[in-house]
Amino acid sequence: MSILPAPPSPIQLLDLAAEHAALQPALSEAVAEVMASAAFIQGPAVGQFAAELGGYLGGTHITPCANGTDALTLALMSLRLPAGAEIIIPAFTYVATLEAAALLGLKPVLVDALPDTFNIDPVAVDAALTPRTGAIVAVHLFGQCADLEALRAISTRHGIPLIEDNAQALGASFTFANGETAYAGTVGEVGTTSFFPSKNLGCLGDGGALITHDATRAALLHQLANHGQSRKYHHQHIGLNSRLDTLQAALLRVKLRQLPTNTAARQAVAARYDTALAAVPGISIPARDARSSHVFHQYTVQVKEAGRRDELQHFLKSCGVPTMIYYPLPVHAQPAYAYLGYQAGQFPMAERLCGAVLSLPIHPLLTAEQVDYVAQYVGEFFK
Ligand SMILES: *Cc1c(COP(=O)(O)O)cnc(C)c1O
Secondary structure (H helix, E strand, O other), X not given: OOOOOOOOOOOOOOOHHHHHHHOHHHHHHHHHHXXXXXXXXXXXXXXXXXXXXXXXXXXXXXXXXXXXXXXXXXXXXXXXXXXXXXXXXXXXXXXXXXXXXXXXXXXXXXXXXXXXXXXXXXXXXXXXXXXXXXXXXXXXXXXXXXXXXXXXXXXXXXXXXXXXXXXXXXXXXXXXXXOOEEXXXXXOOEEEEEOOOOOOOOOOOOOEEEEEOOHHHHHHHHHHOEXXXXXXXXXXXXXXXXXXXXXXXXXXXXHHHHHHHHHHHHHHHHHHHHHHHOOOOOEEOOOOOOOEOEOOOOEEEEEOOOOOHHHHHHHHHXXXXXXXXOOOOOHHHOXXXXXXXXXXXXXXXXXXXXXXXXXXXXXXXXXXXXXXXXXXXXXXXXX
């Protein structure tokens, strides 16, 4: 291989400093306002942000909370399931999805992923149902909706609540066979999301929210996230202390205004990668589900030849291109979840994906030149 030129400008997986610099006056003003009000807990910005996010998602109830993992915990708590109820969860996901169920004394039941979209396999969900199934948790992985048509049908047919872990796909939408279009997170009984800084809508610390159409459930979620209290010092439920800081809410109000532009920028980066990488023989580009928009939290390719993924990652690193592996180990192979008793080989697709996936840099400020540079060296590797 020839001597490599340096990248057009340093390529990062994410450039939050630059994104925030562009919003600096508004962000600083938001912080100053909260400081002046000194209403750090449940200040007005929390409700204002919740209303604005609900509006963005087509008009739905939002319950802000402390982080995306708590959102999953609160969603499950709101279902009031008996101890040991089975929660169907994808084997190919971030560990938080599993953690919430396990901490509540519920039983995670894993099902395999689809080979092309990486999302939960609805046929496997159907096969995993038992009389003890308490909920199905779908994750809209990397920014594209899981098969909400099939999942909603299963949920309705069996009366099993669907929870959507929407930490990675805020703003994505899904069109059903009947022509109805809905935002990710608004289809099931409860949707959850995270404002971890690297998510598509990130705050400057930890944050999360729950999404529901049901006003009664929204009221319950508000209570559960705030010590189970109906009013101060009156506790109806055993709850959590899981509130979104006023400061984060104020910052999120500024960042939410930028989300549609940022999503379009991510989609443009993905489209450019698609064109540049479609003909590279050694990889497959992310599969698009025609029923879902894709907000490209990650742009994740699959390396076809077993064992070459790590080599590609090292090669790209030597060219100044950082990449990430989401996720290197399926959840059933994590020591913490050995107690569930799953064996290697039980979820072949999740296991294969963990060895094949590579997420390329994608963020709203990535330039066309940088995308071309990355694509060029991915192509170079397979020559
Ligand atoms: C980030 C993430 C979470 C957890 O969110 P936190 O705010 O970090 O607790 C849960 N599920 C998925 C799929 C995620 O990507």
